[in-house]
Amino acid sequence: MMKLNTSRKRLVYIWSLIIILLAAVAFVFVFIPLNQQLTNAKEAIQFTEKKQELLKERIKEQEDEELPVSGIKQKIPESMEEEGVIQLINEASELTNTVVQSYKYLERETVEVNGEELEQLTMQINGSSSSLTNLNRFIEFLETDDRLVHISSFDFQNREESVNFQMEFNVYSKSFE
Numbered sequence: 001m002m003k004l005n006t007s008r009k010r011l012v013y014i015w016s017l018i019i020i021l022l023a024a025v026a027f028v029f030v031f032i033p034l035n036q037q038l039t040n041a042k043e044a045i046q047f048t049e050k051k052q053e054l055l056k057e058r059i060k061e062q063e064d065e066e067l068p069v070s071g072i073k074q075k076i077p078e079s080m081e082e083e084g085v086i087q088l089i090n091e092a093s094e095l096t097n098t099v100v101q102s103y104k105y106l107e108r109e110t111v112e113v114n115g116e117e118l119e120q121l122t123m124q125i126n127g128s129s130s131s132l133t134n135l136n137r138f139i140e141f142l143e144t145d146d147r148l149v150h151i152s153s154f155d156f157q158n159r160e161e162s163v164n165f166q167m168e169f170n171v172y173s174k175s176f177e
Helices: 006-064 069-074 082-096 132-143
Strands: 098-113 116-129 149-158 163-173
Touching (some): 082 098, 082 132, 098 132, 116 132, 132 163
Antiparallel strands (some): 098 116, 116 163, 149 163
């Protein structure tokens, strides 16, 4: 048999030590970060699942709530007063740094809501706003007005200098005038 001399023993020890060090480095720099990523992904999934459950509960609660019909009926004016609608749009425009470039009346029709006939005016407006924040304020202004406004479609394009939008909405009254 072959005997290992001292230099070969040292060489075997050095290579063994190098292999052990490489395994330790691989463990520290590869396995531990991968394990941390896996833990983070599991936590993100759990968070998303909890969030989804809460949203489902909120939706179920909102479905169970009854809309206060009397409050909605109070928001419906006796006559359409189209000038009042234009005034509402202009006021929202001035307060929110939003420019309404055009508007048009798309349709006037009678609709039935909870057994009551209402007049519905569908309008379309095109415009631009200086920022998404101002555009959001414009929409909130329209939606929170005393008049019942229902936005049925909304498209926008966010450009560097402005946000262009096109919105279609319905306004209601008890009769056209």
